[in-house]
Amino acid sequence: MFLKFCGLREQPFGVTPDPRFLYLSRAHREALASLYCGIEAGRGFLALIAKPGMGKTTLLFHLLEKFRGNARTAFLFQTQCSSREFMRFLLAELGCETYEQDFVRMHDEFNKLLLQEARAGKRFIIVVDEAQNLDASVLETIRLLSDFETPRAKLLQIILVGQPELADKLASPKLSQLRQRISVLSGLSPLSLEETRNYIDHRLRIAGYSGAPLFTPEAMQVIAQFTEGIPRNINNLCFSALSLGCALGQKVIGLSVVEEVISDMDITKHVTQVPSIPSMDYAAHEASGSFVPARAARFTRAGESVSGLAPAEARAYIEQLAVHLRGWKRNPDGTEV
Secondary structure, eight states: OOHHHHTOSSOTTOSSOOGGGOOOOHHHHHHHHHHHHHHHTTOSEEEEEOOTTSSHHHHHHHHHHHTGGGEEEEEEOOOSSOHHHHHHHHHHHTTOOOTTOOHHHHHHHHHHHHHHHHHTTOEEEEEETTGGGSOHHHHHHHHHHTTOBOSSOBSOEEEEEEOHHHHHHHTSGGGHHHHHHEEEEEEOOOOOHHHHHHHHHHHHHHTTOOSSOSBOHHHHHHHHHHHTTOHHHHHHHHHHHHHHHHHHTOSSBOHHHHHHHHHHTOGGGSSSOOOOOOOOOHHHHHHHTOOOOGGGGGOOSTTOOOTTSOHHHHHHHHHHHHHHHHHHTBOTTSOBO
16 A cells, blocks of 8 residues: 555545545636535525536535535435435435335425424525436426415525436426526536645545645646546545555655556447447647547558547547548538539
8 A cells, every 4th residue: 555655644546536636726716616606595496417427426525515504405316216216215325214104105205304404593404416317207306395484585496417318317307397496507527637736635635735836847847738627536546556655665756657647548448349440540630730649540440440539639639530530421522522
């Protein structure tokens, strides 16, 4: 283990959503402020939508920590369920036994809890994570929960959290009533190169590190590019890089260590069959100013694979391939073949 070797108190790049390690980039700070203000103002429905690995759950744990003393909270992860199962999961999270209760009785039980907390002067906050997996019928059940209110205030604050597919569902006409009730909609964007550096330094500092930088500037740049600024990817790559550095006796992680880790993380090395690709004129694309991954220049003959590319490079390669194929389907005069 590299903790002692690197002078760390604890694991800086863990896989659990520990709010102590939350790094507030500009996008994360804005999302946190919007959600906090939405709850404070009693807006009812709020939503947080972002790609996988962006730190949504960590951000929400941090948010709920701010309301620990004056709110009853429930955090639901089980989203592949029916409406009845959803209510049972919700009441179980709140400490209520519901095995023999029907849907109507569970609704009544939940209403009693809401009124109880309202009389005590507490907010009631429900966070539904991975909400993109919810069926439309369950989302409608959640919408009906928001009908519990007094003439002056909403008794319940609901935060729907999910991947971009959640936005697709909310945009559908059959969920228009739910979409109209979402008054705060926040998103998260990938970290920039500077934010990636700050993110890594922040987590190392929280884990107890003090001293000279553990990663060289060149290594940091490659980490930012390969991970595409996604915090979960950064954690995985940095953990592996520090582990390899420890095994090699290197306390400073340079470019060679990071590149070796990236090579080891290449999943295409383990697939049973790698698809072949047609050739492309990379020189023409480079001359036109379009992006061509540096390592993709090796794959220019028909039948060779892209197994040596990082995910971001492979995506860019496929985009350029699509442009190439669209042009290939046209006659020299520009008409369709």
